[in-house]
Amino acid sequence: xxxxxxxxxxxxxxxxxxxxxxxxxxxxxxxxxxNVSIGFDKRLWAQDLAGSRAHxxxxxxxxxxxxxxxxxxxxxxxxxxxxxxSGTFPFRDEYEDIHMNIEARLRELxxxxxxxxxxxxxxxxxxxxxxxxxxRDACDRTVGQLEALQKALLAQAEAYADAxxxxxxxxxxxxxxxxxxxxxxYVEMFGRDAGRFRDARVRMNECPLGAAALAGSPFPIDxxxxxxxxxFDRPTANSLDSVSSxxxxxxxxxxxxxxxxxxxxxxxxxxxxTTPMFGFIKLTDAxxxxxxxxxxxxxxxxxxxxxxxxxRILGSLTTLTVVMKGLPLAYSKDMQEDKxxxxxxxxxxxxxxxxMAGMIADLTPNTQNMAKAAGxxxxxxxxxxxxxxxxxxxxFRDAHHVTGSAVKTAEGLGVDLADxxxxxFQAIEPQITNAVYAVLTPAASxxxxxxxxxxxxxxxxxxIARWKELLx
Numbered sequence: 001x002x003x004x005x006x007x008x009x010x011x012x013x014x015x016x017x018x019x020x021x022x023x024x025x026x027x028x029x030x031x032x033x034x035n036v037s038i039g040f041d042k043r044l045w046a047q048d049l050a051g052s053r054a055h056x057x058x059x060x061x062x063x064x065x066x067x068x069x070x071x072x073x074x075x076x077x078x079x080x081x082x083x084x085x086s087g088t089f090p091f092r093d094e095y096e097d098i099h100m101n102i103e104a105r106l107r108e109l110x111x112x113x114x115x116x117x118x119x120x121x122x123x124x125x126x127x128x129x130x131x132x133x134x135x136r137d138a139c140d141r142t143v144g145q146l147e148a149l150q151k152a153l154l155a156q157a158e159a160y161a162d163a164x165x166x167x168x169x170x171x172x173x174x175x176x177x178x179x180x181x182x183x184x185x186y187v188e189m190f191g192r193d194a195g196r197f198r199d200a201r202v203r204m205n206e207c208p209l210g211a212a213a214l215a216g217s218p219f220p221i222d223x224x225x226x227x228x229x230x231x232f233d234r235p236t237a238n239s240l241d242s243v244s245s246x247x248x249x250x251x252x253x254x255x256x257x258x259x260x261x262x263x264x265x266x267x268x269x270x271x272x273x274t275t276p277m278f279g280f281i282k283l284t285d286a287x288x289x290x291x292x293x294x295x296x297x298x299x300x301x302x303x304x305x306x307x308x309x310x311x312r313i314l315g316s317l318t319t320l321t322v323v324m325k326g327l328p329l330a331y332s333k334d335m336q337e338d339k340x341x342x343x344x345x346x347x348x349x350x351x352x353x354x355x356m357a358g359m360i361a362d363l364t365p366n367t368q369n370m371a372k373a374a375g376x377x378x379x380x381x382x383x384x385x386x387x388x389x390x391x392x393x394x395x396f397r398d399a400h401h402v403t404g405s406a407v408k409t410a411e412g413l414g415v416d417l418a419d420x421x422x423x424x425f426q427a428i429e430p431q432i433t434n435a436v437y438a439v440l441t442p443a444a445s446x447x448x449x450x451x452x453x454x455x456x457x458x459x460x461x462x463x464i465a466r467w468k469e470l471l472x
Contacts, residue, residue, distance in 0.1 A: 173377030204248030211242035
C-alpha cells in the first residue's frame, strides 16, 4: 500500500497499472514479493467497498464528479461485491493490495470512469479508513463474545452459588469461598475487558477518509458526510495524524492482550481443577482429548490451548508497537505490517473466547470434592481470629497470635481446628467458649462474609442479579 493520490490511474499492461506513470520498468520479482499485500489484506474487501461507496456518493453530492459517473461507479462496485461474495473475484498479485485489485476490476467492468473514484483520495487515507472499520468491527464482535462468556459463567455461578470450595492465595488454601463466587470473579474481569473494547471504539471512531496522501485535498469534499455515512462520530482533525496513526489498533491489541491474560488464568484453573489431585470439575469429551500411548488419559487440551494463545496475542501487540516505534510522519510502507498481527490476534482471541464459553457451559463441578477441600489447610483460622475480636473484644493482633497457637496445636495433633476440644482451646485462651465452634465450619465461614462483594451465597446471588440486568 503505497502513496498514490492520482485522480485517473492508467493501465500499462505491465503489472503496475495503477501507479506506473512514473516508472519505465517492471518491479523486480523480489520487490514484487516483498511489496504485495493482497494475500492478507483481501480481508478488508467489505470495508474497502463501504469506503468507496461513501466517497463516491460524497463526490457526487459535492459536484466533484457527475451524477452519471457516480451512479456508474456505484453500479460497478455492486458488481464487484457480487463477485467477492460469490468467490469469483479475480485477486491478482500484480495489483499489490485489495484497494488496487478492486479499482482495477472496477475499471475492467465499467471502463475509464472507474478512475474518477480516486479523486480526492489516496491509498493512504483509503487503507486508514478500511483498517479502522475492520478493527472497529472486531471490537464489536469481541464485546459480544465476552458477553456470551459472561452469561455462561453466570449460569454456572447461579447453579452453584452455595457450593463450597477453597479460596487460595499462593495456591495454598486460604479461606472457604463458593464456586459461584469464584466464577463471578471472572465475570467482573471480562466485564472490564468489554469496557476496554468499548472505550477503544469511542476513541477510534473518527474517520480519516479525505485526508488524502497526508495534506488533505484541494477538492471541495465534505468529510463530515463520509464520516456519517460510515458510522463515525466525526472526521479526524489532522490530515497527517489521519494517515500515519495506528494507535487505534494498538489500543485494541492492548485490550485483547489483557483479555487473553484473563482467559489464560481461567484456563489454568480449569487445567488444575480437572486433575485427579484437585478433582473439582469434569469436562466432557467435547473439550478433551486422549493420549496416543496412555489409554487412561483425558487431557483438557482446549483449556491448554486457550492458556497459550496469550503468547500469540501479546506478540501481535509487541509486533505492531515495534513497527510503529520511531516512524516519522506521515505514512511509511512499514505500516503495511500492521494488518497481519492484528488479524492474527483477533482470530486467536475469537477462538479462545468461543472455546472458553463452551468449556464453562460444559463443565460439571464435583461439589463433594470441593467441599472437602474447602476445610483443608486450617481455612477457618481467620474466622477464629475474627470471633475472638468480635466476642472477646480482643485486639486483632492478639487474636492473630492466639489463632496461630491453636493452629500449631491442631497441626501437632493432626486434626483440624474444629476437632480441638474446648479444654484444648482454653489452654491457649481461657475466655474461649463453646460458641466458637459455630464459626469453625467452612459453610459458616462462607456464609458470614456478607460484606458487599463477599462470598456469602446471598451476596453472590445479588451480584448475579446485577450482572443479569447489565447483560439483558
